[in-house]
Amino acid sequence: MKILVCICPVPDTTTKIAFSDNNTKFNAQGVTFILNPYDEWYALVRALELKEAGTATAVHLVTVGKADAEPVIRKALALGGDEAVRIDADSSEPYFVAAQIAEYAKGQGYDLVLCGKESIDYNNGSIGAMLAELLDMNYLGFAAKIDVAGNVFTVTREIDGGEETDTCPLPLVISCQKGVSEARIPNMRGIMAARTRPLKVVPPAGIEPLTTIVSYEMPPAKSGVKMIAADNMDELVALLHSEAKVI
Amino acid sequence: MSVLVLVEHTNGVFKKKSLEAIQYGAHIAKETGTSVTAVAMGNCGNDAMQALGQYGATKVLHTTDARLDNFNSNAYTRVMLAAAQKEGAKVIVGLHDTTGRAVTPRLAARLKAGLVAGAVGYPDLSKGFVVKKNVFSGKAFAFVNITSDVKVITLMPNTFAPVKGEGTATVESLDVAFGAADFSVQLKAVEKATGSVPLSDAELVVSGGRGMKGPENWHILEDLAKELGAATACSRPVADSHWRPHFEHVGQTGGTIRPNLYIAIGISGAIQHLAGVNGSKTIVVINKDPEAPFFSAANYGVLGDAMEIVPRLTEAVKKFKANH
Ligand SMILES: Cc1cc2nc3c(=O)[nH]c(=O)nc-3n(C[C@H](O)[C@H](O)[C@H](O)COP(=O)(O)OP(=O)(O)OC[C@H]3O[C@@H](n4cnc5c(N)ncnc54)[C@H](O)[C@@H]3O)c2cc1C
Ligand SMILES: Nc1ncnc2c1ncn2[C@@H]1O[C@H](COP(=O)(O)O)[C@@H](O)[C@H]1O
Numbered sequence: 001m002k003i004l005v006c007i008c009p010v011p012d013t014t015t016k017i018a019f020s021d022n023n024t025k026f027n028a029q030g031v032t033f034i035l036n037p038y039d040e041w042y043a044l045v046r047a048l049e050l051k052e053a054g055t056a057t058a059v060h061l062v063t064v065g066k067a068d069a070e071p072v073i074r075k076a077l078a079l080g081g082d083e084a085v086r087i088d089a090d091s092s093e094p095y096f097v098a099a100q101i102a103e104y105a106k107g108q109g110y111d112l113v114l115c116g117k118e119s120i121d122y123n124n125g126s127i128g129a130m131l132a133e134l135l136d137m138n139y140l141g142f143a144a145k146i147d148v149a150g151n152v153f154t155v156t157r158e159i160d161g162g163e164e165t166d167t168c169p170l171p172l173v174i175s176c177q178k179g180v181s182e183a184r185i186p187n188m189r190g191i192m193a194a195r196t197r198p199l200k201v202v203p204p205a206g207i208e209p210l211t212t213i214v215s216y217e218m219p220p221a222k223s224g225v226k227m228i229a230a231d232n233m234d235e236l237v238a239l240l241h242s243e244a245k246v247i
Numbered sequence: 248m249s250v251l252v253l254v255e256h257t258n259g260v261f262k263k264k265s266l267e268a269i270q271y272g273a274h275i276a277k278e279t280g281t282s283v284t285a286v287a288m289g290n291c292g293n294d295a296m297q298a299l300g301q302y303g304a305t306k307v308l309h310t311t312d313a314r315l316d317n318f319n320s321n322a323y324t325r326v327m328l329a330a331a332q333k334e335g336a337k338v339i340v341g342l343h344d345t346t347g348r349a350v351t352p353r354l355a356a357r358l359k360a361g362l363v364a365g366a367v368g369y370p371d372l373s374k375g376f377v378v379k380k381n382v383f384s385g386k387a388f389a390f391v392n393i394t395s396d397v398k399v400i401t402l403m404p405n406t407f408a409p410v411k412g413e414g415t416a417t418v419e420s421l422d423v424a425f426g427a428a429d430f431s432v433q434l435k436a437v438e439k440a441t442g443s444v445p446l447s448d449a450e451l452v453v454s455g456g457r458g459m460k461g462p463e464n465w466h467i468l469e470d471l472a473k474e475l476g477a478a479t480a481c482s483r484p485v486a487d488s489h490w491r492p493h494f495e496h497v498g499q500t501g502g503t504i505r506p507n508l509y510i511a512i513g514i515s516g517a518i519q520h521l522a523g524v525n526g527s528k529t530i531v532v533i534n535k536d537p538e539a540p541f542f543s544a545a546n547y548g549v550l551g552d553a554m555e556i557v558p559r560l561t562e563a564v565k566k567f568k569a570n571h
Contacts, residue, residue, distance in 0.1 A: 013499050013519045017386045037500050094362055095355060120384050120499055120522075124364040126352035129320070133356040138431055139320050141349040144493060154435070158494050159318060159345050160255070160262075161445030165436040178486070178493050178500065210361030210395040214377055217388045219525065225532070225542050230551035233563035236531070239547060241567065244529040246451070246508040247475065 001056045001170070003047045004105055005081065006115035006127060007040070007063050008091060009033040009072035013120065019216045026216070035072050038116025040079070041183040042176035046146055047114050048080040049181060055148055056112070058082050062104060064089055064097045070199065077194035078186035084197070089204035094122075096209040098130035103205040105135060111170040112153075117142055117177040128175035137171040144179030249284045249306075250276040251336040253327060254299065255346055259291040264342050264402075264448040266302045266409035271402050272340045273303025274369055281337070284308055285416065286330045288323065289315040293418055300414035308333070308421040314430055317437075320349040322429040327354050329423045336397065343401040344447050351401050360397035367403050367505075367526075384499045384522035403526075404448035405505055446495060449478035452506045454497065454524070456482040458513015458534065458553055462490040467554065468512055471561045474568070480504065480524075482514050498523035513553045516541025533557065 011017070012032040020027040034040075050056040061076055061084040063069055069091075073084050087100045105113070113135070118125035125141075132139030144163060145156035153172055156165045156179075186194075228236045240247045250272040254265040265285075272283040282305040287296055289311065296307040310326045327350060331339060339354055341347030343365045355362040367388065368379035375392045378400060382389045393399075446452065453472040459465065472479050479495060486496035497504055499519040505526030512533045514520060521544055524530070532545040533553050542548045549556055 017383045094352065094364070098356060122382055123384055123503065125348045126362055126364050129349050129352035130356040133353040139349065140432065141320065142345055160447065162437065162439035163494060164434060166432050166434055168432045178496065210359065210393065211363065212392050212394060214374070214390045214392050219388065222544055222546065225545045225548045227548045227550065230549055230556050233556070233560040234566070236547060236549065236560065237563045237567045240508065240529070244546065246529050
């Protein structure tokens with residue numbers, strides 16, 4: 001079984017978000033980039049576990065991004081993975097990214113594609129489902145547990161207001177979230193080994209983006225907290241009713 | 248030409264967020280001079296489907312097949328594609344929930360249609376087709392222009408409250424020829440959350456953090472939630488410690504929610520937690536530490552021990568309800 005893991009760099013979770021050029025561009029100055037937590041902690045680690053268990057023969061990583069994505073890809077390789085590919089293009093919008101990955105993956109014999117539930121920067125949560133369609137594979141979203149017996153996967157996943165367990169044959173795309181595995185820390189051996197593992201760069205396919213970001217906006221600032229005495233919950237309830245109008 | 252809306256129901260009762268999606272679609276239909284067709288699947292009654300007209304649907308396409316009673320992304324995608332083709336749909340609306348996020352990106356990929364996932368505003372047609380969406384896990388918004396001919400949107404639940412009007416939708420059945428591969432995903436077991444309201448579309452949410460001390464105290468919080476009719480949520484360490492199921496975890500690496508009211512109990516308000524909840528319209532923070540960062544993101548704050556305050560609040564809500 002050959003696994004492809006989709007990974008992307010995102011701003012560190014503590015980043016204070018700022019924009020430049022009249023709010024038309026994300027200001028990356030001083031921002032530390034990390035591997036998208038869903039991709040690292042869940043998709044990648046589960047793929048590595050499947051390889052360690054002898055279920056998978058190869059784990060390949062793919063990212064759509066410019067050269068500045070490479071440090072993050074190297075970090076992913078330090079966790080494991082046999083090789084990585086960077087498709088040299090701006091990761092501008094979901095269809096474009098999914099189509100680039102699909103063009104690259106087609107005909108390479110991947111049985112299983114793992115991606116994160118969503119990227120914590122653009123929060124689309126769409127690449128996995130798009131890939132399933134473009135690669136003509138089955139799709140299971142929001143997995144919290146992934147087991148495999150032979151060719152059949154058993155996946156527990158989040159649904160509206162709960163969770164369900166499904167079985168599904170390969171080929172399959174799964175988007176991963178918490179529960180799928182436990183985060184790992186790269187060790188020295190992994191970091192050294194990552195240096196010799198190939199990081200291929202391939203040119204993008206000719207694909208037209210279907211959306212463009214026109215501008216950004218920050219949420220309105222809160223006007224300040226109103227403190228209520230701990231022994232006056234009647235007042236809080238009254239305010240929630242008459243002022244905030246939420247109950 | 249039409250605006251197509253994927254609607255969801257529980258045992259034949261359409262979900263409130265689906266009514267929101269229809270109303271959202273109706274707004275777009277009005278601005279673009281077309282009408283809304285809802286697509287319903289599985290076992291739901293004619294009356295309920297016709298009543299979708301009260302929120303702006305002109306027509307409902309209905310596909311019945313016992314296998315559609317449970318969500319299945321392959322099969323649902325197949326039905327939506329058939330409906331899109333039949334209606335010549337130019338705009339397709341789903342919800343930004345686990346169902347909509349599994350189906351709409353597939354439609355977008357198949358139809359080569361631009362997708363905006365997590366819309367929180369109506370499209371601005373004066374500048375193209377520009378839709379406001381959440382980015383950076385609630386820390387900011389982006390305005391995204393869809394440039395393709397067909398447009399696909401997932402709407403954040405609880406963005407526009409549905410307003411009931413007049414109208415009846417006509418119901419037509421939509422026959423879809425399924426292949427074996429459409430049902431290769433097979434359901435084995437379902438576990439629903441204990442609360443009656445799914446967190447993702449709850450209007451009121453009561454949430455607990457490490458300040459709750461342990462799972463044995465959660466009944467205090469659940470009593471309040473029950474009295475309010477609210478869903479329950481938690482911070483990440485709470486889910487990590489298995490005090491609560493992980494689907495209750497909100498924040499940057501959990502769910503993003505935007506209820507009308509978020510009550511945070513014993514949660515410090517770390518930036519990663521705020522990212523998932525700062526879209527809430529009103530935030531109440533109960534914390535014993537006056538320096539807790541959550542207070543600066545709150546509308547109302549109560550300083551003190553949650554174990555004492557929360558039961559008092561529950562009583563106050565009870566009293567309020569008796570008088571209203
Ligand atoms: C990459 C990354 C991603 C993360 N993602 C998330 C995420 O998605 N969601 C998330 O929640 N966190 C996330 N975190 C963790 C986050 O940084 C915080 O550690 C976490 O939110 C803290 O949870 P807490 O507020 O419950 O606990 P604590 O920080 O321990 O706070 C407990 C609070 O309870 C108060 N308290 C204690 N006793 C009482 C009492 N008796 N009455 C009233 N108040 C009391 C204390 O004053 C304190 O403010 C993430 C961290 C990282 C690094
Ligand atoms: N630029 C990218 N390159 C490779 N994979 C990506 C990229 N962007 C997103 N993904 C994958 O798709 C998942 C969902 O991302 P998104 O749909 O952007 O929220 C992520 O968790 C990644 O696994």
